[in-house]
Amino acid sequence: MPECACGCGEQTKKGKYLQGHEQKLRKELEEKVGSLQLLSSLVKVTQKYAQEQMGLTDLGRLVKLIYSKE
Numbered sequence: 001m002p003e004c005a006c007g008c009g010e011q012t013k014k015g016k017y018l019q020g021h022e023q024k025l026r027k028e029l030e031e032k033v034g035s036l037q038l039l040s041s042l043v044k045v046t047q048k049y050a051q052e053q054m055g056l057t058d059l060g061r062l063v064k065l066i067y068s069k070e
């Protein structure tokens with residue numbers, strides 16, 4: 001049986017997540033970054049870096065800025 005994708009370590013009977021754990025993971029990620037808006041910003045800047053529209057120095061500066069707003 002596969003392990004739940006949320007990281008809780010429990011086994012799932014079917015699917016990637018135990019019931020409710022996908023939503024739990026979303027909420028945890030949002031809280032770790034500070035808000036849904038900040039999580040969106042974090043995804044945007046990492047995507048720009050991955051698409052080579054931003055350098056590592058700018059990425060680092062923006063990631064620190066995003067996490068400093070929690």
Ligand SMILES: [Zn+2]
Pocket residue numbers: 004005006007008009010017018021
């Ligand atoms: Zn889980």
